[in-house]
Amino acid sequence: MRKLVFLFVLFATFGVVARAADVTFKASAPEAVVMGETFRLSYTVNAEGKDIRVPEIPDFEVLIGPSTSTNMSTQIINGKMTTETSLTFTYILQPKKEGTFNIAPATIKVKGANYTSNALVIKVLPPDKAEEASAQGGGKASASSAVSKNDLFITANISKKNVYEQEGFLITYKLYANPRKANVVGINQVKLPEFEGFLTQDVELPQNRQLTLENYNGTNYGTIVIKQAVLFPQRSGKITIPSGSLDVAMRVQVQSQRPRSVFDFFEDAGYVDVNRTVSISPVSIDVKPLPSGKPTSFSGAVGNYSMTSSISSNNVKTDDAVTIKVTISGNGNIKLIKNPEVAFPNDFDVYDPKVEVDIKTTTAGSSGTKTIEYMAIPRYAGDFEIPAVAFSYFDTKTGSYKTITSEPYKLHVEQGKGGGTSPVVSNFSNKESVKYLGKDIRYLKVNDIHFVPNNELFFGSFMYYMCYLIPAILFVVFFFIYRKQVKENSNLALVRTKKANKMAVRRLKNAGKLMKENKKEEFYDEVLRALWGYLSDKLSIPQANLTKDNVETELAKYGVDDALIKEFMDILNTCEFARYAPAQASDAMDKLYELTVDAIGKMENTIKK
Structure with a gap:
């Protein structure tokens, strides 16, 4: 019996708390009124309330009020009846003067608990x-x-x-x-x-x-x-x-x-x-225009920013990934900010950074954060230092350039189980997709072969010796071909260079599908990824280190003529601008697609490795 009484009191108390948590007390009035006209100030509570206390309103004259009205609504859903009651207190006010005035919150008592309404701001306008x-x-x-x-x-x-x-x-x-x-x-x-x-x-x-x-x-x-x-x-x-x-x-x-x-x-x-x-x-x-004297780490950021950085670990083993996380926060053109440069040591395999952007646009401007994760894998043991990351921006308030610098990181790399020489294969998307290939080459063991002569006529004939000579020659030829392929496959830069065109064609096929579906922004993003990926693979430069300036310099080193370099730069600029421009006609995307395919074809004929 005591248990039943306890449960009843518990459920009754829970119900009261739940209903009390649902009580709302709201004030409402027009945002703007005209001098000399009347308007309504209402306070509504969705429960039976009493002892309402309205603050003093010295800037308005109370003509009528409070007048009380009750509204009840009943709903029956699945055989369950619910009743809601709302109580409204209404005042008729008239402004005494022009200007912007605040009305403080009111209070009301519901079942012994006090509730406070929201405050109001009312602007009184002059008459026409x-x-x-x-x-x-x-x-x-x-x-x-x-x-x-x-x-x-x-x-x-x-x-x-x-x-x-x-x-x-x-x-x-x-x-x-x-x-x-x-x-x-x-x-x-x-x-x-x-x-x-x-x-x-x-x-x-x-x-x-x-x-x-x-x-x-x-x-x-x-x-x-x-x-x-x-x-x-x-x-x-x-x-x-x-x-x-x-x-x-x-x-x-x-x-x-x-x-x-x-x-x-x-x-x-x-x-x-x-x-x-x-x-x-x-x-x-x-x-x-932005003034002269731009710092070397300036990449177009304009506004007011701050930067933080962190490293995943200062002690790793060979073939283990190390990640540097850089977060840029502030107000300005965050969407256009280029990734700061992180200079990893030469004995590190560097991969494309992972970028996340969170932007909120209000009447006060555009603000948010951009988080970049740089990943690299050390190949050899030792002590290394990753230099400080520098980020520069133009402060519009002071009209000057400012540079933010993180701390440098010291990294201790110990010898891993793989010996630090295992080849690494990645699709250059994120660190979860990095895989290590074990030793997949098994050397042939050749033992001494002894032949027992017999009395058949085939033994010692021309065909007899050719049956041994031809397989031996084929074995030597295939052995050297196989060794050459193994050597080339161990050179990741050469593999990427040879597969550059194939990867670009695959991405352009995806861009073609997006073009047919009239997905403008996704189309230009895919074309940009195809171009930057192609240049990264062809020039053997990580995408994190690619810029328009060093691309022009590297292409010139390979003997690419200025007209083709300009054609590539024009396509990159068109894609970057068109992603955020208003809707483009479909024939513009068709033309850009054809120009991209033609430019990559010309580049393949120019740079041959």
């Missing part, structure tokens, strides 16, 4: 100048007058007009509608301009957006943000963002052509739905 003039003239503004360009328009606002190259700024497209002339019911066919010359990162807007009140040039408009984006200029000079347009569906009041009667109350004859095309004016940005 047109309404004041109409009131002074003794007239009344006609709601049936035609909608002019001052009653419905869109603006393109930029946070900065003078920026540095790669410095981000915010652009906001906002629609303004005069509520006395037009009631916006929908927006169709938005044709925003293309941001040519900029890298674009959109600001995520709420799904359910509503018109908010805003005073603009003395008139109160209902406004809604159409688009917000952070733009990063890719070149210096004066860049103009062209015009655009959008179609707005609105409901306007028209003057009736016949005397109205009491029956017109049941008709909507005084309003009509119309579509209006609103144009967006172009805006210009002055982009300053």
